Amino acid sequence: MAVADSNHTSSGRASARERFLAGAEAAGIAPEILRFPEGTRTAVQAATAVGCELGQIVKSLVFLCDGEAVLALTSGSNRVDTARLGTVLGGKITRADADGVREATGYAIGGTPPFGHDRPLRAVVDRALLAYDTVWAAAGTPDTVFELTPGELVRASGAEVNDFAVG
Template sequence: MTEAGRRMGARERFLAGAEEAGMAPEILRFPEGTRTAEQAAAAVGCELGQIVKSLVFLCDGDAVLALTSGANRVDTKRLGELLGGTISRADADGVREATGYAIGGTPPFGHARQMRAVVDPALLAFETVWAAAGTPDTVFELAPDELVRASGAEVGDFAAG
């Protein structure tokens, strides 16, 4: 991350990433928090499956991003097969280093480092989905095709099942 990026707050970094992706999302803030998929779905009044969980894993030591439906869990074996490596979960410091954001507020794009990303096909079944907007109490709405485009993700089935 650049020095200027480090000086910016999470909201500003998110908005800069959104602008770079050609988006101008409306950010909704919920003081009670949207850290978990369940909290986010309750806050915005949508189905749990419409929540995008931006989860950072390590694939043979390299950070990767799994954009998962809030109703699903990641099968790390399937994710490893999809990405061609061994998967382990990134710790909180690793998530912040790779993305520039804290766990619970990680958006699906605009990260500190370029990462390979995959998106859960279950998210494509919805007209709109909701994702974190840089902090654990903010979210924004977008269409699944915008999610795929803005994140540069490939679609792949890696949900536990």
């Protein structure tokens, strides 16, 4: 069952949707947000919901590189090789927990968009995502996604393209 989105939370802070839209506007992107009440928290759920290949889903994964939050934008059909990611970023990689993800990005796991975070994060994009005409990413909540081109993804996230994932 669909639930109306609120523009503000009870704390007075803009909702995740509103913060995402502000970040998209700042990046020059006008996304059409699709909402799936059954959820798009995982790459498989998102691909099934939108009817695309698993590889077209952008997983926005937060890691710590020597304690500093970084963003790995990974194809839904791949997983991050933390040793490779550490080589690319020049440090020791550990996975951020749910609180760390929210603290670094302002968003919950499963809804973290590739840009528009509370603070800028160093980001890398899985080269495999460049093979597609369009890709799908979370739009701030675990039940919303939007479509964009790989070029828009790289530009809006400020990410460098690299090989740090394995299929």
